[in-house]
Amino acid sequence: MDKRERAELFRERLSDAIRSRDMNRSDLARGAKLDRSTVSQLLSEDAPRLPNGQALASISTALGVSADWLLGLSTHRGAAAEILDQAVQIAETERHPVDEHLLAWFRDAVGAKIRHVPANLPDVLKTEAVLAYEYAGETLRTAGQAITGTRDQRALLHRAESDMEIALSREALEGFARGEGLWAGLSGDQRREQLNVMGQSLSDLYPSLRLHLFGATDRYSSPFTVFGQKWAALYLGQRYLAFSNTRHVQLFAWHFDDLVRHAVVRSHEAGEFVSGLAANI
DSSP, X not given: OOHHHHHHHHHHHHHHHHHHTTOOHHHHHHHHTOOHHHHHHHTOSSSOOOOOHHHHHHHHHHHTXXXXXXXXXXSOOSOHHHHHHHXXXXXXXXXXXXXXXXXXXXXXXXXXXXXXXXXXXXXGGXXXXXXXXXXXXXXXXXXXXXXXXXXXXXXXXXXXXXXXXXXXXXXXXXXXXXXXXXXXXXXXXXXXXXXXXXXXXXXXXXXXXXXXXXXXXXXXXXXXXXXTTTEEEXXXXXXXXXXXXXXXXXXXXXXXXXXXXXEEEOHHHHHHHHHHHHHXX
């Protein structure tokens, strides 16, 4: 954005803030301790201009809005403390990741790119047998609820405007195929079925669904999801940290893109790779 474009955006947001506060130019000039002519110049449609730092601070304080918002650097218009409350929220969840919070965010982001790093396997691609096994000991959310939630997510993938990318470590997928760790109690037949279903889904839904496998010795990531440009949710366990500040969302998106750039199995190869793991069980 060049200086003139930013000045025009500042003028528009300043006008909007004055209206929303039911103020006029004189009110703002008094509240910000500025000359009325200065306020008029800032609101001029013919030659929009940007204020100096002192005037900007006074205006944002008088209007109770963020200076960053006035300048177009943030989507949150509130003052600093309010922005922090809005930009970082804690969402309680009974069980990751098939819960109402994520499903609502998925629905809200339909038509925009969704970037997802799962905690283990992508739930949207799990078979009912795997979900039933994983949720067998869960007291807060039943396997049936998890299966229903996953079906709802999967239905969104079949919409024409769907665009979802998943990044997962190759080692995590190979560990599943061997029945290691969490998956030690799953039979070979159940693991084979899961991988066959995953491989077929990746082939059928490509390119609207893309899986990238990165090397765990080269890259690391906690589980998170980026919903378009609106939200990024970082999974902590029984709760999420949900970020809506544009800069925060971009940081998660850049981290995801770094995982993709260093993928050892590319998205167009993923379906065949997963099916190959199934064949070797």
